[in-house]
Amino acid sequence: MxxxxxxxxxxxxxxxxxxxxxxxxxxxxxxxxxxxxxxxxxxxxxxxxxxxxxxxxxxxxxxxxxxxxxxKVEGITLTKLLESQPQKALYYLKKMATLQNSVHEKKLPTLPSQFEVLKQKIMSVKELNGDDKKRIIKGLEALPLGQCMCHGDFHPDNILITKDNAVIIDWCDATSGNRMADLARTLLILRYGGLQDRTSFLNFRTTLYARKLLAMYYRKSYTRHYQFSSRVLESWMVPIAAARLSENLPDFEKKLLLSIINKGLIGN
CATH class of the missing domain: 3.30.200 (Phosphorylase Kinase; domain 1)
Structure with missing residues (x-):
């Protein structure tokens, strides 16, 4: 090969x-x-x-x-389109939100349980102590399970844009669960995914602010298809951030996720 x-x-x-x-x-x-x-x-x-x-x-x-x-899908990743055509970023994010909603409108109960997958990931995180894991899982248990099809890793690099359609790839994290959990993960990736603290302070802060605006627009675009309250979405941020820590992430992104988790735990 x-x-x-x-x-x-x-x-x-x-x-x-x-x-x-x-x-x-x-x-x-x-x-x-x-x-x-x-x-x-x-x-x-x-x-x-x-x-x-x-x-x-x-x-x-x-x-x-x-x-x-x-x-083989003859297309280009949405990530590359966003990089090569930044002037069309809002257009592409709007299309992406429509696509994610189309996934959530499906039901496939044969998929793994989202709750069980998240629980397993949280328990495997090395950056959290046992007490914090128990508190996060207790909060997770209080959230509604849901029966929506969830991709589990829905972000621009897993969307291929072809001549006529958009094709979603990399489904190994797919589950049956709550669409808000899936949306929360997408928003965290849009804001912090792959961030490296290896640039000037000004460039980094500019990137962080731009990412925040894009995530806000994405969230607004998704609400055109499905209405939800800010409180409901925010309730998923701590367990989703904790589960994401189980992955091989840059150190700076881990620090940002830990900050979200710590603030959430203090608030509860």
Missing amino acids: EHKVLIGEGSTAQVVIFSPTEVAKIFHDHISDDFVEHEYSIHKNILQSGLLVPEVRWGKPIPGKRVLIYE
Whole structure:
């Protein structure tokens, strides 16, 4: 597979062009067989929803590697469009909010429980002590479960814009649960995702402020499809921020998430 063209890489796998109509997701060595099987099963479930998602199948055996083959989508990520056409950012964010709502309008009870997934992630966070985890999970237990299909990692890099449509990819974190939890995660990523404290103070503060405005616009765009109160959305921020800490994030983003959590815990 070394000769294949690399088109993406994340914490779990590399994605390469496998054929003119297919891409291969080659999982890193530390990823378990259970995780790969879970992703395959989840994606097969999502295909039943009627949403535009690429087909998936098991890959041909590669010594020492686990591979899933996905239908190749001829498109560009929304992230790249936002970078290359910043003047159209509000237009794209509005379309993105419409797309996320279309996911939430679906129901697929065969998906994993959002509550159980969040609880497991929170319990695995190293940056939180046992008492804080118990308080966060207690707060999570008081929130309504919901039965909406939730992507679990809905952000611009997981949206491919094609000539005629938008295709959502990377469904391995999909769950059945509350749409507010899914929206809260998207807003946290829009505001803080990937932030690095490696630039000048002025540039960093400008970026942080711009991100805040874009997230506010996204939230407003989503309310055009589904009305909710600020209090309801805010009630999800602490558990979602805590669950996100279980991921491999830049240190500065972790500090921002911990600040949200600490303020939320003090308020309660």
